[in-house]
Amino acid sequence: MLSSNFYYRLNYQFKNGAIYPIFIGFIKDRLMHPFLSSKKKRSKIKHQNFLNTKRTSTDYFSINTYYWSSILNKNFKKFSYLEIGSWEGNSALYILKNHSTKNVVCVDLWDKAKSFKKLNKKNFNNFVNNLKNFKNRYSYFKMTSDLFFLKNKQFFDVIYIDGWHGTIQVAKDISNSWKILNIGGIIICDDYFYGDIYKNSDKNIPAPAINRFIKKNKKKLKIICVNNNQIFLKKIK
Numbered sequence: 348m349l350s351s352n353f354y355y356r357l358n359y360q361f362k363n364g365a366i367y368p369i370f371i372g373f374i375k376d377r378l379m380h381p382f383l384s385s386k387k388k389r390s391k392i393k394h395q396n397f398l399n400t401k402r403t404s405t406d407y408f409s410i411n412t413y414y415w416s417s418i419l420n421k422n423f424k425k426f427s428y429l430e431i432g433s434w435e436g437n438s439a440l441y442i443l444k445n446h447s448t449k450n451v452v453c454v455d456l457w458d459k460a461k462s463f464k465k466l467n468k469k470n471f472n473n474f475v476n477n478l479k480n481f482k483n484r485y486s487y488f489k490m491t492s493d494l495f496f497l498k499n500k501q502f503f504d505v506i507y508i509d510g511w512h513g514t515i516q517v518a519k520d521i522s523n524s525w526k527i528l529n530i531g532g533i534i535i536c537d538d539y540f541y542g543d544i545y546k547n548s549d550k551n552i553p554a555p556a557i558n559r560f561i562k563k564n565k566k567k568l569k570i571i572c573v574n575n576n577q578i579f580l581k582k583i584k
């Protein structure tokens with residue numbers, strides 16, 4: 348039985364301009380969920396146990412680990428990885444601990460952000476401390492994603508977009524990421540369902556930007572997964 352939450356999410360997609368293959372991907376994911384839920388739980392708990400040895404104040408990431416593990420292992424033996432939005436390093440830690448990587452690049456404003464200076468300083472210190480065992484395998488850039496893309500010359504196989512969640516910023520982050528994504532590479536957009544999904548009252552959210560990008564580039568990409576939280580897009584040309 349599909350829950351009322353499922354229908355709210357379909358309505359949310361419809362209101363935010365999703366195209367047909369997104370609905371199909373989402374329905375497929377929800378139908379498979381009962382068969383995979385214990386595997387998802389195990390994967391989440393494994394990452395949570397690892398995180399217990401780190402300094403974190405929040406955990407936005409453990410719920411994603413089953414999907415990341417199955418999709419990334421299926422598509423790559425070893426890959427280069429960029430993330431926009433690192434916070435205390437949770438997603439980067441998952442990658443560094445569980446996958447073979449060529450290079451890992453983390454971009455975040457941390458305490459360069461105008462607000463929450465004290466909290467962001469603490470997040471940055473946690474980030475550096477949490478990743479200290481992986482020192483030679485990653486680099487970080489403390490700057491806006493816009494500035495990073497302006498300066499960057501590298502290409503990547505996997506790019507995670509989890510920075511500022513406003514529609515315009517997400518649109519810029521996806522389109523800039525696409526330019527430096529290798530063919531066969533994957534973009535993962537976080538918080539596809541964001542804000543109040545029941546009233547659909549929030550407008551400055553990632554979904555419209557993600558949907559517009561997919562619509563415009565539908566011949567160049569494959570939607571490989573749409574779950575309750577994220578969407579995975581593969582660059583095919």
Ligand SMILES: C[S@@+](CC[C@H](N)C(=O)[O-])C[C@H]1O[C@@H](n2cnc3c(N)ncnc32)[C@H](O)[C@@H]1O
Nearest residue numbers: 408432433434437438455456457491492510511
């Ligand atoms: C949801 S958090 C990232 C969570 C992280 N991926 C994890 O797994 O825990 C979003 C991050 O985006 C950063 N951010 C916000 N605006 C940004 C921008 N314009 N450029 C780069 N990073 C930004 C914030 O400082 C914050 O740390």
